[in-house]
Amino acid sequence: MTTPEQEAPTVRDPGRDGPVGAVGLLAEAVTVLDAGRPRPGNEPPTVIDPGRAPMPAGHMLPAELLERFEVVRELTGNGSQGEVFLTRERSSGADRVLKVHHGPPGLDGHVAAYLTRNRSLHVVEVHEAGVASGQPYEVMQHVPGGTVRAWRDSSPSGVDPAVLTELVGQVSAGLKSLHDNQIVHRDLKPANVLVRSAEPLEVAIADFGISVHVPHDAIYRPEERDTVGTIPYTPPEYLAGGAIEAGFDWWSLGITLRELATGELLWAGVHPDIVRSQLVGRQIDVDGVRDERIALLCRGLLTTDLRFRWGAEQVDAWLRGESPAVAAIPAPTSSSQTAATPYVFLGAEYHARDLLALSMSRHWNVARELLFGDDARPRRRALTTWLKQFPDHGGLVREPRGLRSADTRLLYLLRRMDPGQPAVYRERDITRAELAVLAQEAFDEVEGQATGIITDLWQADLLPLFATARGGDGLAEIRTQWHAEEGRLRDLARGLRPDDVRAEFQRLSRQRESFGLVLSLLAACATDATRSELQLRLGREDRALQLPWFEDLVRRRDYWWIALALAPYANREADRLEAEERQRRAHDAWLRRTAWQRETLRRLNRPMALGYAAVAVVVLAVALYALVTFSEVVGFASEAQILDAYLASVVALTVVLVTESLLAWDAGERYHPAYSFFGGGRVVLGRIARRLLTRRIAVPAVLVALAGLAALTAFQPVFVPFLVVALMVVWTVQRYLAWRERDREELAIIAAG
Numbered sequence: 145m146t147t148p149e150q151e152a153p154t155v156r157d158p159g160r161d162g163p164v165g166a167v168g169l170l171a172e173a174v175t176v177l178d179a180g181r182p183r184p185g186n187e188p189p190t191v192i193d194p195g196r197a198p199m200p201a202g203h204m205l206p207a208e209l210l211e212r213f214e215v216v217r218e219l220t221g222n223g224s225q226g227e228v229f230l231t232r233e234r235s236s237g238a239d240r241v242l243k244v245h246h247g248p249p250g251l252d253g254h255v256a257a258y259l260t261r262n263r264s265l266h267v268v269e270v271h272e273a274g275v276a277s278g279q280p281y282e283v284m285q286h287v288p289g290g291t292v293r294a295w296r297d298s299s300p301s302g303v304d305p306a307v308l309t310e311l312v313g314q315v316s317a318g319l320k321s322l323h324d325n326q327i328v329h330r331d332l333k334p335a336n337v338l339v340r341s342a343e344p345l346e347v348a349i350a351d352f353g354i355s356v357h358v359p360h361d362a363i364y365r366p367e368e369r370d371t372v373g374t375i376p377y378t379p380p381e382y383l384a385g386g387a388i389e390a391g392f393d394w395w396s397l398g399i400t401l402r403e404l405a406t407g408e409l410l411w412a413g414v415h416p417d418i419v420r421s422q423l424v425g426r427q428i429d430v431d432g433v434r435d436e437r438i439a440l441l442c443r444g445l446l447t448t449d450l451r452f453r454w455g456a457e458q459v460d461a462w463l464r465g466e467s468p469a470v471a472a473i474p475a476p477t478s479s480s481q482t483a484a485t486p487y488v489f490l491g492a493e494y495h496a497r498d499l500l501a502l503s504m505s506r507h508w509n510v511a512r513e514l515l516f517g518d519d520a521r522p523r524r525r526a527l528t529t530w531l532k533q534f535p536d537h538g539g540l541v542r543e544p545r546g547l548r549s550a551d552t553r554l555l556y557l558l559r560r561m562d563p564g565q566p567a568v569y570r571e572r573d574i575t576r577a578e579l580a581v582l583a584q585e586a587f588d589e590v591e592g593q594a595t596g597i598i599t600d601l602w603q604a605d606l607l608p609l610f611a612t613a614r615g616g617d618g619l620a621e622i623r624t625q626w627h628a629e630e631g632r633l634r635d636l637a638r639g640l641r642p643d644d645v646r647a648e649f650q651r652l653s654r655q656r657e658s659f660g661l662v663l664s665l666l667a668a669c670a671t672d673a674t675r676s677e678l679q680l681r682l683g684r685e686d687r688a689l690q691l692p693w694f695e696d697l698v699r700r701r702d703y704w705w706i707a708l709a710l711a712p713y714a715n716r717e718a719d720r721l722e723a724e725e726r727q728r729r730a731h732d733a734w735l736r737r738t739a740w741q742r743e744t745l746r747r748l749n750r751p752m753a754l755g756y757a758a759v760a761v762v763v764l765a766v767a768l769y770a771l772v773t774f775s776e777v778v779g780f781a782s783e784a785q786i787l788d789a790y791l792a793s794v795v796a797l798t799v800v801l802v803t804e805s806l807l808a809w810d811a812g813e814r815y816h817p818a819y820s821f822f823g824g825g826r827v828v829l830g831r832i833a834r835r836l837l838t839r840r841i842a843v844p845a846v847l848v849a850l851a852g853l854a855a856l857t858a859f860q861p862v863f864v865p866f867l868v869v870a871l872m873v874v875w876t877v878q879r880y881l882a883w884r885e886r887d888r889e890e891l892a893i894i895a896a897g
Contacts, residue, residue, distance in 0.1 A: 205227075205229070205242070205244060206244070206276040206277035206279060206281075207277070208276050208277065209244070209276050209281065211234075212233065212234055212235070213229075213231035213232065213233055213234065213240065213283075214231060214234055215229050215231050216230045216232055216239070217229070217230050218230075219241070227243070227244050228241065228242070228243045228244075229242045229243075229244075239286040240271065240283050240284065240286060241283070241286050241287075242281060242282075242283055242284075243281060243282045243284065244276075244280075244281045245279055245280040245281065246279070247280075248275075248278070248280060249280065250275070250280025250281075250282075251273050251280065251282065251352060251353070251355075252352075252355060252356055252357055253357075254325075254326070254327065254357035255327055255352050255355045255356070255357065256270070256273040256282075258322075258325045258327060259273070259352060260272060260273060262325060263321070264317060264318050264320075264322075265317070265318075265348075266314045266317050266318035266321070266346075266347060266348050267318045267321060267348055267349050267350075268284060268285065268287065268338060268348045268349065268350040269284065269285040269348075270282050270283070270284050270285075271283045271285070287338040287339070287340055287348065287350075289338065289340055289341065289342065290338075290339055291334060291335050291336070291337055291338055291339065292311065292334045292337045292339060292347065292400075292404065293333075293334035293335045293337075295307075295334075295404055296403050296404050296408075296409070299404075299407045300407040301407055302404065302405045302407045302433075302434065303404045303405065303407070305435040305437065305438050307345065308401065308435075308438055309437075309438075309463070310345050311337075311345065311347060311404075312397075312401065312459065312462075312463065313463050314345070314346070314347050315332075315347065315349060315397060315400075316397070316456065316459045316460070316463070318348065318349040319332075319349070319390075319397065319456070320456050322349075322355075322393070323390045323393070323456070326357055326358050326359055327352075327355055327356070327357060327358070328355065328358050328388050328389065328390060328392050328393060329349065329352065329355050329392075329393050329396070330355055330356065330388065330392060330393070331351055331353070331354055331355070331374055331377070331396070332349065332393050332396035332397055332400060333374055333376075333377045333399070333400055334400050334404065336349065336350050337349060337350070337400070338350050356388060358388060358389060358390075375416055375419050375420065376399060376411050376419055376423075377395075377399045377400070378396075378423065379391065379392050379395035379396070379423075379450070380395075380423045380448050381448075381450045381615075383420050383423055383566070387577070389450075390455060390456075391450045391453050391455065394445050394454060394455050394456075394459070395445060395446065395453065397445055398441075398442055398444075398446040399428070399446070401438065401441060401442055401445065402428065402430055402433060402442045402446065405432075405433045405435065405438045405439075405442065406432040406433060408432065410428075415492060415503075418499055418503075420502060420506070427446070428442075428446040430442040430443055430446065437462075440462070440467060440470065441454075441459070441462050443470045444459075444462070444468060444470045445459075447470065449471055452470075452471035453471075454468065454470075482495040482496045483495050483496075483530065483533035483534065484533060485533060487527065487530045489503055489504065489507075489511075489514075490503070490507060490510065497531065497561040497562060498561070498562040498564070498565070500561065501558045501559075501561040501562040501565050502562070502565065502566075504554075504558055505558055505565065505566075505568045505571070508551075508554070508568075508569075508570050508571045509571075511554060512550050512554050515527065515554060515557065516550035516553055516554060517550070527557075531560075531561065549603075549604065551569070551570055551600060552600055552604045552606065555609070559609065559613075563612070564613070564614060565613060566613060566614045566615050567610040567613040567614065567615045567616040567619070569601075569606065570596075570597055572593075572594075572597060573615065574601070574606075574607075574610045574613075574616070574619070575615045575616065575617075575619075576618040576619060576669065579619075579622060579669050580666070580670070580674070582594045582597055582598060582665075583598065583662055583665040583666040583669055584666065586598050586658070586662040586665075587662050587663070587709075595656070595658050598661055598662055599658045602626075602658075602661050605623075607619045607620070607623035607626075608620060608623060611623070622668055622669060625667075625668040626664055626665055626668040628668075629664035629665075629667040629668045630661065632664075632702070633660060633663060633664050633667070633705065633706065636702060636703060636706060637649050637650070637653075637660075637706065640706070641693065642693060645693050645710065645713075648710065648713045649706065649709065649710060652709060659709075663705050663708075663709055664705075666705060666708075667705045675704070678704055678705075678708065681708075682698045682704060682707050682708065682711070683698065685698075685707075685711055685714065685715075686698045688718075689714050689715065689717075690718070691717060691718060691721075694707065694710070694711075694714045697710070732893050735890055735894055736893070736894055739894045742890075742894075745812070746811070746812030746813050746814065748812075748813070749812050749813035750808070750809055750812045752813075752816075753808035753809070753811060753812055753813070753816060753820075754805055754808050754809065756815060756816045756820050756821070756822070757801070757804040757805050757807070757808040757815070757820070757821070758801070758805075760804055760820065760821030760822065761797055761801045761804060763821075764797065764800060764821075764868070765797050768796065768797065768864070768865055768868060769790075769793060771853075771857045771861065771864050772786065772789045772790055772793060772857075772861050772864070772865075774857055774858070775857045775861035778858045780858045780859050781858065781859060781861050785860070785861055785862055786861060788861075788862040789861035789862045789864065789865065792862050792864075792866060793865040795869075796865035796866065796868055796869035796872075797865075799869050799873065800869060800872045800873075800876075803872070803873055803876045803877075804821060804872075804876060806880075807819065807876055807879060807880050807883070808820070810880070811883050814883065814886075814887075818883075818886075819879045819882065819883045824875075824879050828875075
């Protein structure tokens, strides 16, 4: 078994460990090779997830594995993905390859089930996959014949076409088996094709560490767009924001075949940004493939348009000697022209503006500060001068007037340089699928990059621009739907009931200016599957919460997204109501326990209640006399009116004192705070304030009320005491009736107990 050299490293899924497969297929440092195998130089290290450290040297296998396997030698040294050992199984004496990952999750569960049970002859055999002491591991067959990459490295003029034809037949059979079982390999390359036997030839696909289960025709993993796979073998539609589907592996087979047929490693030593640009923007050159049949197969497999790329059906036809049609190669565009004088960006020289635009889009923050940061005008002027080397002067897309954001200005600059650039903004793909991910991220966060991107997309109306870019299919429709959803959700929010619910939604909108945009984008990007999942989620919430207003939202399809936004509030309300219910039950139990002393406590506390009533009258007296004094100072009322106002105040206060004292005497201990002037007043003022705030007229309403009171006091002060006494009597009667109603309820509770 051997390990690969000179390959670009396979990059892992965020949060996943290194790939799983037959030993020797991982680009690890300090690799131990099979006896007699020379090591080519310049082997790059394998890239691991950010924040993860390589396993310490000398790490031992978990004890439970050491009991079953005797280590013959370590095949990958201190690998960054995991450690791979050639072992001898103690029970059978058979040679086995054992891979131990640094940590979870290891193999995709569906992939592991396939490899251990239903695999093809041309897929490496995995005897078992499990977890030992928290570390995933796989036990695989030992394949000592090396990989087909050795053929490429030892055949500068290319591998024999007959051998390649047999290889294609076997690898194609392995891929068809994977795809029939809803698995996409995602890392097919010469280093991941093992040679079981040279005579007769028998090969097997290995290394399934980043393979995924694709239960439908395709799945989207936009968060992994730049962090997964080996870039030279990654298809252009995936790099441009497309989905993961079977065509991914057929493209990888095409690159593998092209390298074996020419004996050359594509893009050796080329910067990844340039490789991405070459993959996304240009057809792969197969002129170096001498055999016409192999060249035809390469052109079919390396068709950039996924719709016309060869798959299992065309490869089978080619193996039968037929010549399926190959899609025409697109003509070169003006943005792929080169300049005589290079432009230097991040230490690299660029002669082609599309490559420069791609590099800047991949290093967005650096490019933004360089061209639109402080004192950036000379640097922009230098770039403009460089662009004049091109026939159209880099003016293919004009920047609209009025742009203020540095990010949007950079976007239009990059589109001027390369109108065919993929839909990328602030280092995020702007595709139909990615917009849904962005909206979900922004919905889950308070403030962050996703929220800022969505705000820019709306305010600068960028989706029509992205709709013309590669990967921008469907964005024009999303833009139309987004605007429609934003207006509809705004109208629906105005009609929310009850008032507290409407006030909460308005609070959320005020707290985050982009809240409505994010919610409406979620609605605009939703698929039927997303809506079904949302319906199930809201249904579960509704059954758990038992809130009538939330049930009403869930029942009406148009309100689902508002219900999603209000779900946290609904949970808090349900908790509050549950706490109140527990409090009520505890209070009812207390009433029953203390029923014998209820009347006694009420009578004994009457003096205290009368004291609260007297203090309330004193406060009211101060307020009334302050108003009458105000009228006397401003001088609009006559002296007779002022005197009448003082006398009216005395009468009003007497009436208030009598009515308030009667209520306090009757309620006794229960008077304060529930039914007193101070406690009841706080409740009333709170309700009025909430109603006013809900309608956004709090300040105007308060100002109008104060102005009216001031005018009445200034010109007709005698009416103020009568107005006060009238209001107080009405309010006192209401409090008395409320007290009596509550008293009857408590007596009923006591009687029921």
